[in-house]
Amino acid sequence: NAGVTQTPKFQVLKTGQSMTLQCAQDMNHEYMSWYRQDPGMGLRLIHYSVGAGITDQGEVPNGYNVSRSTTEDFPLRLLSAAPSQTSVYFCASSYSRTGGTYEQYFGPGTRLTVT
């Protein structure tokens, strides 16, 4: 299994540009999430999905869209990039064991710089 894969690894955008960060998992996990990691802060949840066709907002959803048309893929779209979106983005997938542990498996991350 490849686990959770993310592309691209690095990206530089100009303010106002749009782009899609790709995330895929081959573990048949029903749950998937996008987080951003900023210096001095923990991971913050952007959007999440509890199954194909079902998405919801996390803590910091503004400026981002998601969709989940298949179990495997969960792309994150930046609508109009802003310097405040400069960050490292992580995708994670999860399943629920009995008792609700929701162990998460993380991708390697995408480092995004918006100038």
Add this chain to the structure above:
Amino acid sequence: GEDVEQSLFLSVREGDSSVINCTYTDSSSTYLYWYKQEPGAGLQLLTYIFSNMDMKQDQRLTVLLNKKDKHLSLRIADTQTGDSAIYFCAERIYGGYQKVTFGTGTKLQVIP
């Protein structure tokens, strides 16, 4: 709201024990997790503890939970240079998949 705090940095000598501490505020937590992040990589789950437990041991890792003080610690015995990384604690509260809060991370430096 939920808040999870960790010290930013810890330095230990190879072979010593490391203790990384974490405090959390939400008393409705169900599971508490420790993740490891190596440079340029994503987070890797190390271990977790259910909130009704006091201690969990897994090879060189020992997790201690003081629910009264809302304090969680991760002890790494015989610390190796390969343990150098950032360690995150995370709290999951009752209410579903999305109800998880991460700490800011503790950078562990192991001196040979």
